Amino acid sequence: MPCAWLGVCRMINYTERIALLMEDVVRRTPRLSFIDLREVLVFGRFGRSDADGAFATCHCLTLPESEPGYYFWRDRSTGELTRRSEWFVTKSPQVQIGPRRIKYLISFVLPRFCDQTLERSRKADLYPAGTPGWIAKLDTVLHELYHIDPDETGIRRVARADGTNSPRSHGPHFYEEVAEMVAAYLATCPDRSLYEFLEEDFGTLTSRFGGVVATTFRNFPSFPQRYMQALATPPSDPDIKIEPLKAPTQPMLYTEDDLHIRQFTECTTRRLTRKGAHRAA
Numbered sequence: 001m002p003c004a005w006l007g008v009c010r011m012i013n014y015t016e017r018i019a020l021l022m023e024d025v026v027r028r029t030p031r032l033s034f035i036d037l038r039e040v041l042v043f044g045r046f047g048r049s050d051a052d053g054a055f056a057t058c059h060c061l062t063l064p065e066s067e068p069g070y071y072f073w074r075d076r077s078t079g080e081l082t083r084r085s086e087w088f089v090t091k092s093p094q095v096q097i098g099p100r101r102i103k104y105l106i107s108f109v110l111p112r113f114c115d116q117t118l119e120r121s122r123k124a125d126l127y128p129a130g131t132p133g134w135i136a137k138l139d140t141v142l143h144e145l146y147h148i149d150p151d152e153t154g155i156r157r158v159a160r161a162d163g164t165n166s167p168r169s170h171g172p173h174f175y176e177e178v179a180e181m182v183a184a185y186l187a188t189c190p191d192r193s194l195y196e197f198l199e200e201d202f203g204t205l206t207s208r209f210g211g212v213v214a215t216t217f218r219n220f221p222s223f224p225q226r227y228m229q230a231l232a233t234p235p236s237d238p239d240i241k242i243e244p245l246k247a248p249t250q251p252m253l254y255t256e257d258d259l260h261i262r263q264f265t266e267c268t269t270r271r272l273t274r275k276g277a278h279r280a281a
């Protein structure tokens with residue numbers, strides 16, 4: 001085995017560590033125990049620590065196909081319809097890992113997530129004074145799991161006070177409930193080896209392990225996202241020009257062959273390859 005690859009083996013696989021931690025969290029957290037993690041895939045996206053943006057996102061792949069629709073353009077002065085797109089529906093791509101159809105993707109933005117801390121965050125108010133800063137990361141892990149909907153309708157719906165569903169996915173108690181689950185999880189005395197990687201920031205992990213790697217998709221920085229599929233256009237007013245939709249440029253089906261391992265640094269990523277390492281994840 002070449003020395004270079006030995007170095008790679010030593011690197012910490014961040015998404016794998018998160019997936020293992022999630023298994024323990026789901027096992028010990030009654031409100032999350034319905035989650036089947038074989039249907040959840042954790043992957044990495046790139047985002048600098050010194051830039052604003054999300055730390056992690058829960059992406060649902062089970063949303064149904066949309067109703068047919070089209071885009072249209074109006075003449076500015078007359079308001080008349082001048083052009084429209086072909087009819088289309090939006091669909092979720094399929095992610096099939098071995099025999100399993102993946103229902104949710106959870107992305108972690110690296111290295112930003114590794115440097116997340118309670119200090120100067122709105123989550124700080126949810127934890128007692130003196131709580132270590134890295135707990136913000138554990139909070140994020142549970143937060144994303146909590147978005148998984150027990151009713152399998154997509155992203156957990158938020159009930160309004162009157163019982164109807166709010167279009168917002170973070171209700172007033174979402175953050176408090178996550179903080180409660182974090183405290184309850186830690187109170188079960190989980191094995192520290194499962195979460196201690198969260199205690200270190202990105203720089204420390206990089207020097208300790210010689211690098212941080214994560215699962216990504218082949219089309220990085222892209223990943224499975226909703227796409228538009230054109231429908232046969234019904235006959236219409238010949239005066240209205242029909243703009244064809246662009247053909248989808250991203251896959252509609254992803255398998256384990258579409259998973260790559262990338263190394264993340266402060267400001268870039270690079271793909272790692274190994275001969276014979278076809279199933280990179």
Ligand SMILES: [Zn+2]
Nearest residue numbers: 143144147170
């Ligand atoms: Zn959220």
